[in-house]
Amino acid sequence: MAFDQLDRPDLALRLDAELRHAHPVTVLESAIETFGDRLALVSSFGAESAVLLHLAAQLKPDIPVLFLDTGMLFGQTLDYRRNLAAKLGLTDVRDLRPAFQDLATADPEAKLWKTDTDACCHVRKVLPLDRAIEGFDAWLTGRKRFHGGDRMSLPVVEQAEGKVKFNPLANWGKEELDAYMAAHDLPAHPLVAQGFPSIGCWPCTKPVEEGQDVRAGRWAGSEKTECGIHTARAPGAVSNVGGDI
Known part of the structure; x- marks a missing residue:
């Protein structure tokens, strides 16, 4: 069924009510059945990404996987992205990079992260994803409630x-994630063993x-907890460099 045939205001609420206690496989099956090729998976290929990527690969190996290559990722992440995608048989991983003009305007010396982390995330993550996601009606994320913060009240849909x-x-x-990784012999991101x-x-x-929150190492020392791709914006809008962040 095409997304424009669905009742948009009520669809997410209805699906969340149906799936709020469902196994991840059931959630994925519902997403794929409802949206088909209009569904994408957004992945950082980070510490816990292998679980969702593996689950999706079992059901739809050609699902578009959107990977934000900010130009400031660890080399280990780039290697992990390449090796894990090949291992799982994912056939459509798309590397989303900041537009040259956006960088030239907002971050010509690649030092914006030192003075304004929100603006840096905006130009390197939010803008590329907003543009790429325009071609889809729905997307999958790897967020979990146990990460804390605003994610503690995260709905399934x-x-x-x-x-x-x-x-x-x-x-x-974490127990379920670790158990799944072990059961399916999924490789860990190499930085996990180094305390990330x-x-x-x-x-x-x-x-x-030890004992700190999972995301305590992200933007440590600041009040920032999210990069911005999950921050509410106007429907269908593609933000502009220099706009509200």
């Missing part, structure tokens, strides 16, 4: 920016101490 977002792993904790339970760009990601 939500509507944002005119799209339906599925969070198949919202209900899973959540991995983003190298300037803004640090290892964490």
